[in-house]
Amino acid sequence: MSEFKPRILAFYCANCASSAANVSESMSLGVPAGVKMVQVPCTGRIETLHLLKPFEEGADGVYVAGCQEDSCRYMSGILKAEKRVAQVKRILEELDIEPGRIETFKLSAGKGFRFAEIASEMMKRVQELGPISGG
Amino acid sequence: MIVAEQKPIRELVEMVKDFQKILVLGCKGCVTVCNVGGAKEVGVLASALRIWGRKTGRDLQVGEHTLERQCDPEYIEELRGIVGEYDAVISIACGVGPQFVSERYPTARVFPGVNTKFMGGAVAHGIWSERCAGCGQCVVHYFGGLCPIARCSKSLMNGPCGGSADGRCEIHKEVECIWDTIVRKMTEQGRLNELIEFKPPKSWTTARDGGPRSMIREELVK
Numbered sequence: 283m284s285e286f287k288p289r290i291l292a293f294y295c296a297n298c299a300s301s302a303a304n305v306s307e308s309m310s311l312g313v314p315a316g317v318k319m320v321q322v323p324c325t326g327r328i329e330t331l332h333l334l335k336p337f338e339e340g341a342d343g344v345y346v347a348g349c350q351e352d353s354c355r356y357m358s359g360i361l362k363a364e365k366r367v368a369q370v371k372r373i374l375e376e377l378d379i380e381p382g383r384i385e386t387f388k389l390s391a392g393k394g395f396r397f398a399e400i401a402s403e404m405m406k407r408v409q410e411l412g413p414i415s416g417g
Numbered sequence: 418m419i420v421a422e423q424k425p426i427r428e429l430v431e432m433v434k435d436f437q438k439i440l441v442l443g444c445k446g447c448v449t450v451c452n453v454g455g456a457k458e459v460g461v462l463a464s465a466l467r468i469w470g471r472k473t474g475r476d477l478q479v480g481e482h483t484l485e486r487q488c489d490p491e492y493i494e495e496l497r498g499i500v501g502e503y504d505a506v507i508s509i510a511c512g513v514g515p516q517f518v519s520e521r522y523p524t525a526r527v528f529p530g531v532n533t534k535f536m537g538g539a540v541a542h543g544i545w546s547e548r549c550a551g552c553g554q555c556v557v558h559y560f561g562g563l564c565p566i567a568r569c570s571k572s573l574m575n576g577p578c579g580g581s582a583d584g585r586c587e588i589h590k591e592v593e594c595i596w597d598t599i600v601r602k603m604t605e606q607g608r609l610n611e612l613i614e615f616k617p618p619k620s621w622t623t624a625r626d627g628g629p630r631s632m633i634r635e636e637l638v639k
Contacts, residue, residue, distance in 0.1 A: 331457070334464040338471065373461075376426040377469045414472055 305394025
C-alpha cells in the first residue's frame with residue numbers, strides 16, 4: 283500500500299492570518315507540502331459549500347485560519363466561519379466521516395510560528411485519520 | 418411562509434442508497450427564504466451526497482436544479498426531459514413539492530428532503546416561529562391581532578389556562594403564553610372588555626377537521 287499523502291485545503295483571511303503568514307515567511311517557516319493555501323478577504327465570506335467542495339473533490343482535510351474574536355477586522359468574520367465549520371462538522375459526522383478533518387484556528391497578526399504550526403498540526407491529524415475513502 | 422427543516426443527511430442517504438443518479442431539486446419559494454430548500458441548500462446537499470459517494474466508493478451522479486416554485490404546475494413542467502435522466506429525485510421544497518413532482522411524473526421515484534414544520538415567520542435571523550394554523554376562518558382581530566389557535570399550546574379561545582406563569586407556558590419556559598400577551602395588549606389598548614363579549618362558536622368545518630381542502634376561484638379558472 284502506498285504511503286498516504288494527505289491533501290489539505292486551508293482558507294486564511296487577508297488580515298490577521300495573512301500578516302501571520304508574512305511573519306512566518308520572514309522566519310523561513312514553511313507549511314507542509316500537501317497544504318494548499320487559499321486567501322480570502324475575510325473568513326466570514328466562506329460559505330458552507332466552500333468548505334464542503336474540497337472534500338467532494340478529493341481533499342482529506344480543510345481548515346480556516348482567521349483573526350481572533352476580539353480583533354477581527356470585520357467584527358464577526360471568524361465567528362461566522364466558526365459556525366459554518368461547525369455545520370460542516372455535523373454533516374461529516376452524519377456521513378460517518380471524522381469531524382476533526384475540518385477545523386477553525388484563530389490567530390493574531392504576529393503569530394508567524396503559530397501559522398506554520400497549525401498547518402503541521404492539521405497535516406499530522408489528517409495523516410493519523412487516513413484517507414476518507416478508506417483506500 | 419412555510420417553514421421547513423432539512424431531514425438528517427443520514428436519513429436521506431438511507432432513502433437513496435440504492436440509486437446511482439440522484440437529482441436534488443430546490444424551490445425558490447418559502448424554503449429559500451427560510452434557508453432550507455433554495456439553490457444554495459441544493460448545492461450543500463448535493464455536495465454532501467457526493468462526499469458520501471466518495472466515502473462509500475459509489476459512482477454517484479448528483480444533479481442540481483432549482484425551480485421557481487414547486488407548487489405550480491407550469492414550473493414543474495420545466496422538469497420534463499430532466500426527471501427521466503435520474504433514478505431518484507430528492508425534493509427539498511415543502512411537502513407540496515414532492516407531491517406535485519410525483520403527480521406530474523408518475524414513474525419518478527421522489528423523496529422528501531425536508532420536514533415541513535409550520536406556517537410562520539422569522540422572529541430573528543435564524544429563528545422562526547409559528548403564527549398560523551390554517552384554520553380557514555381567521556379570527557385574530559378578536560385577540561389583538563394575535564392567534565391563540567396557532568400560538569396557545571391548547572389552542573384555547575377563551576383565556577389562559579392554569580399553566581400560565583409569568584407570561585410563559587407550562588409546556589416550556591421558552592414558550593410565550595400568548596394569552597398573557599393578548600390580555601396585556603388588550604389592556605394597553607383599553608379594549609379588555611372586548612374579550613368578554615359573546616362570540617358564536619367557531620366553525621371548524623373550514624379547518625383540516627373537515628378533510629382535505631381545496632379552493633376554487635371562478636374568475637381565475639380557465
